[in-house]
Amino acid sequence: MSLLVQSSSSRLGRTRPEDAVASPRGTRRLAWRGLSILLDRRTLRANLLLLALVLAASLAYLCLGEQILSPADVLAALQGTGDDLSTFVVDALRLPRLGAALATGAAFALAGCLMQTLAANRLATPGIIGIDNGATAFAVASVVGLGVGLAPPAMALAGAATATALTFGLALGGGTQGYRFIVAGIGVGAVFGALTNLLLARVAIDVANAAYPWTVGSLSARPAGAVWTLAVGLAIGLPVAMALGRSLSLMGFSESVARSLGTRLGRRRAQVLSTSVVLTGLAVAVAGPVGMVGLLGPELARHLASKRSVPVLASALSGALIMVLADLAGRLMLSPLEIPVGIVTAVVGGPWLLWILIRPRSHGVA
Amino acid sequence: MIASAERRRLAGQGLTLAGLLLLACLASLLWGAGDVGAERALAVLAGHGDEEARFVVGTLRGSRTLVGLAVGMALGVAGALLQAVSRNPLAEPGLLGVSAGAAFAVAIALLLGTSAATLRVGVAQLGALLGCLCVLGVARFRGLGNDPVRLVLAGAAFTGLLSALTTLLLLFDQRAADEIRFWVVGSLSGRRLEDLLAVLPSLAVAAAITLVIARPLAALALGERLAAGLGHHPGRVRLLVILVVALLVGGATAIAGPIAFVGLVVPFAARALAGPDIRRSLWLCLLLGPLMVIIADVISRRLVAPSELPLGVLTALCGAPVLIAVVRRRRLPML
Numbered sequence: 124m125s126l127l128v129q130s131s132s133s134r135l136g137r138t139r140p141e142d143a144v145a146s147p148r149g150t151r152r153l154a155w156r157g158l159s160i161l162l163d164r165r166t167l168r169a170n171l172l173l174l175a176l177v178l179a180a181s182l183a184y185l186c187l188g189e190q191i192l193s194p195a196d197v198l199a200a201l202q203g204t205g206d207d208l209s210t211f212v213v214d215a216l217r218l219p220r221l222g223a224a225l226a227t228g229a230a231f232a233l234a235g236c237l238m239q240t241l242a243a244n245r246l247a248t249p250g251i252i253g254i255d256n257g258a259t260a261f262a263v264a265s266v267v268g269l270g271v272g273l274a275p276p277a278m279a280l281a282g283a284a285t286a287t288a289l290t291f292g293l294a295l296g297g298g299t300q301g302y303r304f305i306v307a308g309i310g311v312g313a314v315f316g317a318l319t320n321l322l323l324a325r326v327a328i329d330v331a332n333a334a335y336p337w338t339v340g341s342l343s344a345r346p347a348g349a350v351w352t353l354a355v356g357l358a359i360g361l362p363v364a365m366a367l368g369r370s371l372s373l374m375g376f377s378e379s380v381a382r383s384l385g386t387r388l389g390r391r392r393a394q395v396l397s398t399s400v401v402l403t404g405l406a407v408a409v410a411g412p413v414g415m416v417g418l419l420g421p422e423l424a425r426h427l428a429s430k431r432s433v434p435v436l437a438s439a440l441s442g443a444l445i446m447v448l449a450d451l452a453g454r455l456m457l458s459p460l461e462i463p464v465g466i467v468t469a470v471v472g473g474p475w476l477l478w479i480l481i482r483p484r485s486h487g488v489a
Numbered sequence: 490m491i492a493s494a495e496r497r498r499l500a501g502q503g504l505t506l507a508g509l510l511l512l513a514c515l516a517s518l519l520w521g522a523g524d525v526g527a528e529r530a531l532a533v534l535a536g537h538g539d540e541e542a543r544f545v546v547g548t549l550r551g552s553r554t555l556v557g558l559a560v561g562m563a564l565g566v567a568g569a570l571l572q573a574v575s576r577n578p579l580a581e582p583g584l585l586g587v588s589a590g591a592a593f594a595v596a597i598a599l600l601l602g603t604s605a606a607t608l609r610v611g612v613a614q615l616g617a618l619l620g621c622l623c624v625l626g627v628a629r630f631r632g633l634g635n636d637p638v639r640l641v642l643a644g645a646a647f648t649g650l651l652s653a654l655t656t657l658l659l660l661f662d663q664r665a666a667d668e669i670r671f672w673v674v675g676s677l678s679g680r681r682l683e684d685l686l687a688v689l690p691s692l693a694v695a696a697a698i699t700l701v702i703a704r705p706l707a708a709l710a711l712g713e714r715l716a717a718g719l720g721h722h723p724g725r726v727r728l729l730v731i732l733v734v735a736l737l738v739g740g741a742t743a744i745a746g747p748i749a750f751v752g753l754v755v756p757f758a759a760r761a762l763a764g765p766d767i768r769r770s771l772w773l774c775l776l777l778g779p780l781m782v783i784i785a786d787v788i789s790r791r792l793v794a795p796s797e798l799p800l801g802v803l804t805a806l807c808g809a810p811v812l813i814a815v816v817r818r819r820r821l822p823m824l
Contacts, residue, residue, distance in 0.1 A: 246642065303638050318806075320801075321793075321806075324797070324802070460660060466653050466660075473647075477647065477650070480642060
């Protein structure tokens with residue numbers, strides 16, 4: 124609260140006569156000719172903080188491991204002037220994996236934030252309502268050779284879309300509000316989880332073993348093509364989600380209020396839903412179901428960023444941060460053994476999910 | 490008092506189900522993943538047949554069928570009791586994390602170096618008891634128990650956490666991992682008669698307690714005050730039910746691994762057949778539970794022959810639609 128008062132007084136101190144349109148408290152209006160944009164100071168600060176943390180975590184990710192490198196070595200290797208060993212470790216081993224961690228984390232958290240806003244329920248993340256499991260089942264089908272000749276990303280997209288259609292279709296009577304929608308999603312997720320096991324049981328044991336770390340969520344078996352597909356998807360999805368930001372905050376109001384303020388609610392919902400589903404499918408194709416990031420990322424973002432709007436960018440940054448830290452912990456904790464990142468996030472996210480359920484005032488988003 | 494016409498209807502249902510169960514057991518003896526087909530197995534049942542077929546049918550499939558009977562009965566009855574005591578049609582040992590608690594406890598015990606079969610049963614039952622107390626404790630906390638659907642959500646979160654922890658523990662210890670990997674998915678394959686014998690005493694104790702508490706439990710369905718007015722002690726009954734559920738689920742999990750959804754589907758079907766009175770539906774659960782488990786087991790052997798499918802996969806495939814159907818109803822039936 125004190126933060127708001129302070130920033131508003133500083134704004135008043137700097138008011139100039141030509142500032143015809145007053146910006147709301149705690150925000151800053153940047154104008155250029157006819158265009159103007161409102162920057163929320165708290166959100167801006169949160170995003171900068173998260174960006175700094177992501178960079179620091181990334182550096183730590185590149186330094187630490189079985190082969191410990193100094194930051195200077197890593198920077199030299201990145202510029203192409205390091206020695207052979209550090210260049211190999213950084214460029215060939217850690218950098219691609221770091222890229223995959225950043226991209227999947229951002230995609231999962233962004234998809235989670237969008238889905239939570241759409242359903243007006245902070246528990247309605249793609250991981251919980253079964254979309255991750257649907258994408259996994261279809262992608263596994265493609266990996267074990269039952270796909271109709273489609274690459275894992277395409278199959279994962281199809282799976283995510285199928286699971287979403289099932290969950291939303293089955294919950295049609297009750298709407299997306301409330302917990303029944305989520306339990307219907309849990310049921311859909313259970314069916315797809317069983318289908319994944321069914322597929323794995325049908326193939327040779329070495330194929331199944333190769334697919335196993337991927338079914339619990341791991342970055343060690345990432346297909347290279349899938350990472351680039353995800354990067355492209357994220358490059359499109361993130362600006363789209365940020366452009367949808369205003370409609371997203373309106374979705375927090377009742378339907379009639381949002382409509383009367385001029386939102387084309389049906390179209391916006393379809394856009395939000397499809398962005399979320401595409402991001403989830405592409406991310407699952409890389410790392411498997413690491414759905415907890417979709418819950419934890421937006422939670423962290425909501426704590427840091429302003430409550431005024433839906434923290435789209437902050438969610439993506441938080442997700443990337445959480446994914447990098449979780450995978451780093453998974454690599455280091457039992458080294459040389461590797462804990463799949465899906466297990467790390469589940470161990471951290473499970474208690475958090477229970478806490479959200481148990482504590483009072485847990486209905487709705489924030 | 491149950492009217493005589495209804496008594497006759499109930500007996501008819503019971504006989505039909507018993508006949509179906511007999512057929513399922515026969516199918517379980519006749520068909521398997523191996524190359525001993527129905528004809529060779531029939532020859533064994535008729536009293537002759539070659540050495541290999543006699544071993545496969547008598548020892549492997551026979552003990553497997555018996556284990557399936559015990560596991561099905563335990564899970565079906567445990568589901569019915571848990572639903573009655575929490576007055577929640579979605580309360581299911583697998584969904585609420587009771588099975589996951591048992592599996593987690595066994596993983597810890599294996600990690601600490603035990604592998605005796607009897608000890609594993611005790612440990613699994615202790616884990617189930619703790620899981621049961623956790624979930625039902627949370628349910629009484631902050632009125633979470635008043636909303637059946639939210640309770641399931643909490644159970645799913647609990648299950649996810651425990652299974653992640655179990656996987657984490659298995660990563661620590663390769664030996665334990667090899668021992669437990671095929672057990673943790675839930676299956677009846679390769680279970681021996683000794684495994685069953687280790688569980689039977691606790692199942693018998695659970696059955697005895699169930700006979701005593703069936704009547705108070707039926708009174709509890711009328712409401713806590715009314716049950717107390719009829720001379721029962723709701724608190725004591727609830728504690729006994731939790732104990733019985735822990736014994737049953739822990740025992741079943743110790744033999745077959747965590748198998749979800751049996752405790753949801755079976756009481757659901759039993760109530761549809763026999764009505765809401767638990768004294769009647771419990772008897773049907775006793776037949777429907779093994780029926781579901783054994784049929785699922787036979788299908789799991791045939792579907793991907795010559796390899797086998799985990800039993801939990803099939804129970805999830807037929808259980809999840811029931812879960813969705815229950816949730817989709819406009820008004821959840823309160824028990």
